[in-house]
Amino acid sequence: MLKNLLLLCFLSISLPGTGQDPGPFTAKDTKPLVLALRRSTPDTGKVQLLLKLSDQYYYRLNRQPSDIEKALSYTLEAKKLSISLDYHKGEGISELLLSRILPQKNERENGRKAALKAIAILTKYNEYFQLGEAYYTMSGYYSTNAEEIGQRIALVEKSSEAFGKAGNKEKQGHIYMQLGDLYVTQGSTAKALSALRQSLAFFKAAGYKNLMGVYDLLGRIYLEIGSVDQAIEHGLLAERTAKMLGDTSSMQLCTIYNRLGNAYNALNRFDKQREYQTKALVLALRLKDAESVHIIAVNLAVCMQRLGDFDHALSMLNESVKKYPLKTDNSKVLVYGQYLIIYGKLNLSLGRKYSNIVEEITSKSTLSNINLRYAYNCLILFYFEDKNYKKLEMNLKKSNELARKANFRIYLYQNYLYSARLDSIRGNYSGALENYQKYSLLKDSVFRESKARQMSQLEILYDVEKKNDSIQFLTKQSGLQSGMLRQAGLIQNITYVSIGLLLVIIALLIAGYRLMQKSNRNITVKQDEINRKNISLEHLVNEKEWLIKEIHHRVKNNLHMVAGLLDSQSEYLKTEEAKTAIADSQHRIQSMSMIHQKLYQTENLSSIDISAYIYEMVQYLKDSFDTNQQIHFQLEIERIEMNISHSIPLGLILNEAITNAMKYAFKGDREGTIFIAFKPIGTDYFQLIIADNGIGLRPDFDIKRAGSFGMTLIQGLCDDIGGTLSVKNQDGVTITIEFLYQNEEKDTHR
Structure with missing residues (x-):
């Protein structure tokens, strides 16, 4: 089966136009x-x-x-x-x-x-901007075939030079992107990479944001030279840029998705290939681009077959052909070839019907060499499944002739492998061995040539970039030398003026020295007075910090005393509801007490490390609940410092949510997990999540009409910190709080 197919691509048309x-x-x-x-x-x-x-x-x-x-x-x-x-x-x-x-x-x-x-x-x-447009328009009068592409590239390069003289970096970015596309068509991969990198540099210098076309072309080139990781990285950058610009339905986005799918195919990540090429197919259908629909559907069908999903591949192809009937021989061969592969696994009799159609199309010789070779390959694979070795051998012979004629060496060594397999089926083991050896030798040779070509392209890229760096360096050096000559003349004039000014300055310095001596005596007296006041202020500051620490310590002790009194009181209570209320209050008091303990123990008297506090709070609640339940905690907490006005509400919210989960989420001996996450989601914007996988809330639960004290308290505390609260009742309960944190101390010093 073919592992890769040609991707959907958009060639530059041979009509005059503009860069934008x-x-x-x-x-x-x-x-x-x-x-x-x-x-x-x-x-x-x-x-x-x-x-x-x-x-x-x-x-x-x-x-x-x-x-x-x-x-x-x-x-x-x-x-x-x-x-x-x-x-x-x-x-x-x-x-x-x-x-x-x-x-x-x-x-x-x-x-x-x-x-x-x-x-x-x-x-x-010297109308350079319009000249750049004229050169670009002139380039459109030349096609991208081998005979004319050189002239087209030369004119586009002149267009870039003119826009450079006009100082229009955005236009240069567009022209270099076109150059990159033309270099790819020409087969000059290294030059294409260099041009696209320059395009990015010009766009960024101009503050231009629509970079997805450049990223997409870079991804295409990296995939061709075997740098799959780079291809995926730039494909994802193109996708991210499209989302940032609000592009959700363009043909360019369709291309990005399709190429990303092929990049994941090269890594055998067929799940990701399926995800992205499904998105590409949806867009192509929405845009009613029949040719794109057929190409992407075939790519996706190959992926589904690699995942073993032949039925889905067949239904998807049928649906695509139903919406957009096949009109050209190239489209028919592309889709019917996949029918051959699929029916070879599912229904040989239907496969024979399509093999006859594909055989008839290949006999016309109107197909491109790539599509003709693809047709032969699909026929060969089907005839292996159908055990029709006579027709298999006939198509294998045609495929070999085409591969030698068109110099398709990759396909030639694949045909050797098919020949070895056929010889083995027929019992010709010596022939099978001979063909397999030819396959191995030719495959190694092609691999070495491919690597050598990649290295050559990279060396060219290095030389081009080195040359560009040298030109920039010489340009800067020339400018620097001109500046130095102008500076030398200026310095000479300044020197004469400076001598006269120096004499005046000396006289002023003498007079100033005398005034300075007098001032120094006055300053010394004042400095001594300032030093005494600074020492006094330092004592006051130290006393203030000590008093604040003492206040936090005493508040913590008082809260502990209140908790102890509540504990004593609970011994005289008879109803479980009252005891539970007392225990809940103890937990709330403890959550506040722990914050004052943190403030007492730290040098920073205005804020605490909220992450350390959450870990201690969770450990305290685990120790407090005497239960046989196997409740596990999963914490994803980032290190964040917050002041007391936010820390106490957050602590109480955590106490309420965790306590409710431990008491009600897991009935009997059921095991469960409580997940807690606290992280920033933007500038000064934070998110707190407390979730469990327990039995959840009742189906008719509505937070606006919730009658529980705990939920009312959480809502009130969330309002205190200016946050938004959401409660999701699915596979357990998920409480999400998002709020803007503005440190009052930081704001007052701005």
């Missing part, structure tokens, strides 16, 4: 410009209005042929007026717009000539 297209515009956007044009006079302002209107119609939402006609009319009028005004910039931009409009009217050659005129005019008058 404006719009789309609507009639509402155009109306103010039309009104302004009617009131305009024949000057450069009118030229600019005409050019804006041309853009408005060219980039019109749901553009119609009439919109192209209007865009052309406004551009020609702008060009004519620019020539009459001798307004060179307007003339150059007019030619640039014509180079985009004319191909839409099947006047491609005239459009190319307009692009050349735009480049000549804008170069002559």
Whole structure:
């Protein structure tokens, strides 16, 4: 079975365009410009209005042929007026717009000539921004095939250079991203990596946030060179960026999901592949992109087969084909090939039906080499299952011929493995051994070549980056030398002025020295007085800290005394309800007492380490409850310091929640777990979770109408700290409190 399939990708089209297209515009956007044009006079302002209107119609939402006609009319009028005004910039931009409009009217050659005129005019008058646009538009007149891609790349590189002179880093970021895509198409992986890294640098320098396209291309390249971890890392960055920008349904996000799935496939993480390519398929269906639906469905079907889920793979393919029928031979071979693999496991008679269809399609020879080889491979795998060794051998022979013709060495050594398997089935063990040896030798050779190619690409990348660093260093050095020459002349002039000023300063210093002696005597007297006051203040501060500690100590002792009195009182009570109330009160008092104990023991008198306090609180409650229940505690507490105004409410909340869980969540001898988490979830924003896997609350429980004192107390304490409380009654009880913590002491010193 094929382990990998070609991923969904988007190739650069061979039509002129811009690095970033404006719009789309609507009639509402155009109306103010039309009104302004009617009131305009024949000057450069009118030229600019005409050019804006041309853009408005060219980039019109749901553009119609009439919109192209209007865009052309406004551009020609702008060009004519620019020539009459001798307004060179307007003339150059007019030619640039014509180079985009004319191909839409099947006047491609005239459009190319307009692009050349735009480049000549804008170069002559140093209009670098528009020149960058003109070079990029000109590059669109060349395709991405082997004969023309070099010319296309050269023009895009000139576009980047022009945008650099214009100082537009965001445009440079877009152009370098396009360069990265073109280098990938050309097979220059190292150059592509370098270009995309430069794209990221320019985007970040410009403060541009939409980086998911760059991350996606980087992930694609890293996957091709075998750096799967890097591929997944950049794919996840692309996904995270899309979410940050609110993108939930674009074709680009669909591509990101599909490529992430293939990256996880390379790690044999078929569960993650299934997760991401399912998301990709949902998006492709929503966007009604039939070709993408078929490609992603096949990728997903391969994944499901690796997971052993043949039935689900079949139903998913059937549903995709039902919604978007197969129209081209390439699409049919792609999907029917998977039918062959699946029916080879589930229903051989249906598989034979599809094998005949695929055989017929391959005989036409209209398929691409990649899809033709894929078809042969699926037929071979099916005929192994069907035990039709005659047809298997015939397709294996065709596959070998194609592999040698197209230099598909990876597929050639895989065919040797199939031949060895066929020989073994027929009892030709010497032939099987010979073919297996050929398989091993060719596989090792391809692996070594692949690694050598990767190393070569990485060396090229290193050389390119080293060259870029050298150019930057020389540029900085040249600038530094020019600055040093200017500085030398400035220093000479400053020296003469400084000598005159020095003489004046000496005279002032003498007079100042005499004044300073007098001032020093006065300062010494005042300093002695200040020192005496500082010593007195230090004593007062020490006494204050001692008194605060003593207060905390006495509060703790008083709370212990109250707890003891309650304990004594409980011996005279007869009802269990009263005893329980007394015990609950003791726990609450103990939770407050422990906080004052912490404040007494620490040097910081205003806050305590809440994590250490929670651990002690849990241990105290475990020791306090005399029960045979096997209750386990799972704590995920981060080290956080909080003041007493937050610590006491949090302690009481913990006491109530844990006590309720230990008393009511686990009936009889049932084992259970109480989970406690306390962590920051944002700047000065924290989350406290107390959860158990016990019997839960009654189904009709509503916190707003809860009559228990414990829940009422938790709600009140949560309000005291300005938090929000939620109670989830599913597989036990989960209490979640989120609150904003503002340290009063910190705020007063801001």
